[in-house]
Amino acid sequence: MTPESVTTKAHPPLAAISLDRNSPRALSEQIALHIERAIISGALPAGTRLPSWRDLATQLGVARGTVRAAYDSLIDRHLLCAAGAAGTRVAERLPTALPACLDSQLHGSSDGTAARATGGYGPLALFQYKSDRPLAFQMGIPAQDAFPATLWARLHRQGVQVSALQAGAMDPRGLPELRAALASHLALARGLTCTPDQILITTGFRSGLAMVLRAIDCAGKQVWVEDPGFPVTRMALESAGVHPVPVAVDHEGIDVAQGRVMAPAAASALVTPGQQAPMGVSLSPARRKALIDWARESHSWIIEDDYLAELHLEGRALPALASGDGADRVIHIGTFSKTLAPMIGLGFIVAPRGLVKRLTEMAWWLATPPNNAVQIALTRFMRDGHYFRHLRRTRQIYTERRSLLCDTLQRCNVPVALGAGLSVILPQPSGFDDARLALQAREALLAVSPLSAWFAKGSRARSGIILGVANIRSERVEADCHHLLTLMRSTS
Ligand SMILES: Cc1ncc(COP(=O)(O)O)c(C=O)c1O
Known part of the structure; x- marks a missing residue:
């Protein structure tokens, strides 16, 4: 049987939820996944009010409890919030990483390999930050303070x-x-x-x-x-x-x-x-x-x-x-x-x-x-x-920031710090979960990148932490390094 498309009057992004009643995936999970996709894609922006369980259930031809279970699972994952009489709304502040199930869908890894290799969050999530300002150690963004x-x-x-x-x-x-x-x-x-x-x-x-x-x-x-x-x-x-x-x-x-x-x-x-x-x-x-x-x-x-x-x-x-x-x-x-x-x-x-x-x-x-x-x-x-002139100046800034970072790490007893382009790499022993560390660090606004995520799926990925130097602040670098090292110790 082909998936049946059900039209709802509820909200345009929910207007064509496809439910496959032959799928091993429960109907509530399918509904949750659809809503989750719509949130991540921006089709359901923060604060949007969702239809009531009853309305959506009627539209989809499913039991009310099925819609409620879908909403509850999204509330548990902080994607939705229940606002009493004001109904159920899309959360104002979304979690920083893409949810795992959506991410493995996005990357087509039905067996979840990519998700496992990156601590359950998939490779793209590790390069997405929910901040419009460059964070400490973030790669890929030149020194913002140097832009003329x-x-x-x-x-x-x-x-x-x-x-x-x-x-x-x-x-x-x-x-x-x-x-x-x-x-x-x-x-x-x-x-x-x-x-x-x-x-x-x-x-x-x-x-x-x-x-x-x-x-x-x-x-x-x-x-x-x-x-x-x-x-x-x-x-x-x-x-x-x-x-x-x-x-x-x-x-x-x-x-x-x-x-x-x-x-x-x-x-x-x-x-x-x-x-x-x-x-x-x-x-x-x-x-x-x-x-x-x-x-x-x-x-x-x-x-x-x-x-x-x-x-x-x-x-x-x-x-x-x-x-x-x-x-x-x-x-x-x-x-x-x-x-x-x-x-x-x-x-x-x-x-x-x-x-x-x-x-x-x-x-x-x-x-x-x-x-x-x-x-x-x-x-x-x-x-x-x-x-x-700009290139000469930024080359000098990056050289100084990289030395500052290496010196600070050395004072903190970090054994090896390899300079690599506009970054510094801290190699880690195999088995160290660098992807998990990166996600934890991000909660502390430290945007390190896990080396393992740069390896292709199925290859023998090495573990390591990559620190971008371009936006390092001299007054913060010591505290940021200490914070990161504390997190690394608790991960190993
Ligand atoms: C290896 C590599 N190539 C290219 C780019 C730049 O890509 P774009 O010009 O599309 O921003 C980056 C940026 O981080 C990069 O790391």
């Missing part, structure tokens, strides 16, 4: 004034003057020689990746990904119908020999050669060559995620992979999320010549470039030397 907001506001206002007189996006690749400024910057900062017509402006790494996956026709094919590696990338590939093949990372970066054994004819390899995410190692010269050799032999593409660009805290950043011999096989994706701020929503692709036409078509039909005002602001920011 006044200058940016002025440039952006000018951008709005100029673009208000323009017809709109004339070139799907973005403004020619921004692409020209970027080409000059990349030549100096990343050793990458390209012409402006090879550059496409995007809204960040993810939108660039989506276009590239389409352009090289990856759906249904294998793509090497780093293990450990950025979980968002793995999920992006899966949702684009690509089969990610996790390839181990060691002290030299991705293990190309292992990739050749596991998926010799993969369509692509998606790598972070500049500073591997999250381990921080740069791809060694030998591995660079091995990767390029493989791409040439197998006619595969290398997708270079250059998320940290020249933000290298030790010595000089290595040139981009797309800068050297074999650049014709490398698609370089850059973003300003880490070097400036995620909120400006800008990134870019540098396409090898052979892919420019195809990517430009993708941009025409599927991805409008970011608005002209923000592109004009960035053009002026780069052209007038502010970007170089």
Whole structure:
């Protein structure tokens, strides 16, 4: 029997609850799951009043007690609250982590493996914070206090004034003057020689990746990904119908020999050669060559995620992979999320010549470039030397914050703290539940990331705690470290 759809007049998000009476899952659980989904998706916002048990039960053709059991289970999990005569409402403050059952549904792990591997909460939940301010140790957000907001506001206002007189996006690749400024910057900062017509402006790494996956026709094919590696990338590939093949990372970066054994004819390899995410190692010269050799032999593409660009805290950043011999096989994706701020929503692709036409078509039909005002602001920011200055300044801030954190941890007798990009990793013995620790720490507003969540499902995940350094406050770091260490002791 197919699930029966029952229409309720109760509330639009409850208007099509599907109940499968043949499912081993109880009807009350199915109702609870539907409501939970609607809450998490925002379709039922905080404070929304739900229909009474009686009304919803009548609409769904179930017993009143069934709806009551569904409501009670959500009340127990603090997703709903009973407000007496005011009825049952969606809680004003939702729990910080996605509920486990919804999360395993979202990640399609019917056996719950992903949920188990991350302490029952699934990988995505570990990267979601219910705070619009960066929390202590949060990864992925540049130093908020270093963002030149006044200058940016002025440039952006000018951008709005100029673009208000323009017809709109004339070139799907973005403004020619921004692409020209970027080409000059990349030549100096990343050793990458390209012409402006090879550059496409995007809204960040993810939108660039989506276009590239389409352009090289990856759906249904294998793509090497780093293990450990950025979980968002793995999920992006899966949702684009690509089969990610996790390839181990060691002290030299991705293990190309292992990739050749596991998926010799993969369509692509998606790598972070500049500073591997999250381990921080740069791809060694030998591995660079091995990767390029493989791409040439197998006619595969290398997708270079250059998320940290020249933000290298030790010595000089290595040139981009797309800068050297074999650049014709490398698609370089850059973003300003880490070097400036995620909120400006800008990134870019540098396409090898052979892919420019195809990517430009993708941009025409599927991805409008970011608005002209923000592109004009960035053009002026780069052209007038502010970007170089900002990078120099933030590199210095991050170096100081990382040393401060390492010194503080050392004083607290933490044996090993490995610097990795804009983070510090505290390796933990196997068996240490780093995902549980991360969730507990989050309750104390300490946004550490568990290393195990960066490993692919089914691989031998290592345990560890990753601390982002970008938003550390010197006046708080000692107290935050003590708090974290107390939590770690109670978890081990
Ligand atoms: C490995 C990696 N790639 C890319 C990004 C940036 O993604 P986006 O530009 O879509 O914000 C991040 C941000 O945290 C990252 O860690």
